[in-house]
Amino acid sequence: MKLRIGLIGLGDQWQSMHRPALRMLGDRFDVRAIYCNVSKLAESAVSEFQADPVDGYQALVTRDDIDAVLVLENSWLRFHPATAACRAGKAVYWASDLDFDPIRDREFKNCVQDSGVAFMAGLPRRFAPATLRLKELIATHLGSPRLIFCHKRLCLEDAPLKRRDQITRRGVEGNLGDDSRVDPEEIRARMTRTELMQLIDWCCYVVGERPLSVMSANHSPEEAADYQALSLLFDDASSGRGARKHFTTGTPAATSNGSSTDSVRSNGEHKGVTAQVSCGSYIPAQWQEAIGFRPPAAMQVCCENGVAFVDLPGTLVWFDDAGRHQEFLEGESPVGEKMLGQFHRAVTSLVRNLSGLEDAFNAAAILKAARTSLHEGRRVDLGDLA
Incomplete structure (x- = not known):
């Protein structure tokens, strides 16, 4: 099964880790949309993967042609993209900040658990x-x-x-x-x-x-x-x-x-x-x-x-x-x-x-x-x- 995915942010490890991996796993992933605030990087990725540029994460996660979302960048948005994706029924790959607080961020954890979607945190070691x-x-x-x-x-x-x-x-x-x-x-x-x-x-x-x-x-x-x-x-x-x-x-x-x-x-x-x-x-x-x-x-x-x-x-x-x-x-x-x-x-x-x-x-x-x-x-x- 080929997953149709959207990318939210491209992050510091885009060139060294995520971009080569998506290229090698082209038989499993189809990049459909990309949301990134760094315009030059976004243009390059959109051209390479023949994806659509998107102006916001809400527009990306609500697209009908998206099965899963990859959050690849730390930003001030924190959990908002992942929360929106879960509420839209999209699986989430989380390669953003792991600086969770077990008490303060319990609402986010409950949101993921209640959504019924798959969630994977990036633990590369x-x-x-x-x-x-x-x-x-x-x-x-x-x-x-x-x-x-x-x-x-x-x-x-x-x-x-x-x-x-x-x-x-x-x-x-x-x-x-x-x-x-x-x-x-x-x-x-x-x-x-x-x-x-x-x-x-x-x-x-x-x-x-x-x-x-x-x-x-x-x-x-x-x-x-x-x-x-x-x-x-x-x-x-x-x-x-x-x-x-x-x-x-x-x-x-x-x-x-x-x-x-x-x-x-x-x-x-x-x-x-x-x-x-x-x-x-x-x-x-x-x-x-x-x-x-x-x-x-x-x-x-x-x-x-x-x-x-x-x-x-x-x-x-x-x-x-x-x-x-x-x-x-x-x-x-x-x-x-x-x-x-x-x-x-x-x-x-x-x-x-x-x-x-x-x-x-x-x-x-x-x-x-x-x-x-x-x-x-x-x-x-x-x-x-x-």
Whole structure:
């Protein structure tokens, strides 16, 4: 079945991810309409895909020749395009901002759930060839994870200026070019939150469960700190699985008793999985050479029978009793193709799948609990997460 789709925004990853994927998947997707405020980019895409230019997202989602909508850009519109698409009965692929608030944005979540349409959030780390291969090795050679180290080094000093230009160009902060109301620190904090949510979801996906508790530490008390670290505790990945639901395709995790943290402790010792997640922007943008110097592995996983080092998208080095094994997976399908292929299956399947929505809100709830941990100076139990 060929899906007739409309594009809302083209975003920073249009040229590198979404455009090549749509070209390769021309047998599954037919781009019918495009709404984008960047005129030159819109004209190029309209010409390439022989699509119709549209003046607004409302006009796009109400077209009869549209089956699904791809929201590919962060903007001041936030959830309005996705909400309009759901109310119009169109499936939604969400590659926009993942900076969800589990309380404030509950109305949006309920709207998607009540609409009956398919919804997929863009979580690219899950679909990276190195991640998929790591999951295979955990099941076959390495055994269950015990320790996970996941760090992202960001360069955000100049990011607020770039984001500010994007925002003021759309007119959300007043007149064109008037950036006096744009707070660079808020933009920086929002980008860091989004990155941390992606890392949290990545760890949950690799472990296969939701964490039981979280503890947070920042370099400074401000939300836009230049370094933030989280410690996530998971249940034992190799035992006791019958007592709790798995983190697979967004199924909420639950414990069999009221104290989830106690369930993974025996004689005061934690026997489950510990994930250390950190995100930092502590190197100024002008030190370009320093930013790329000896970058840490995107993920390091210590398992029962070995250890693996992951560099996205397609490099994996792992060690076991036999020694070192190095795999380069560049020949695999690109991440964009895998994600859009999964979206096509979600839309055409008879079984509705809202895993991306559930998992994104789960990561947001964990991050919100981490902020509580930071302010109160204690580990926060996640057993009551919805």
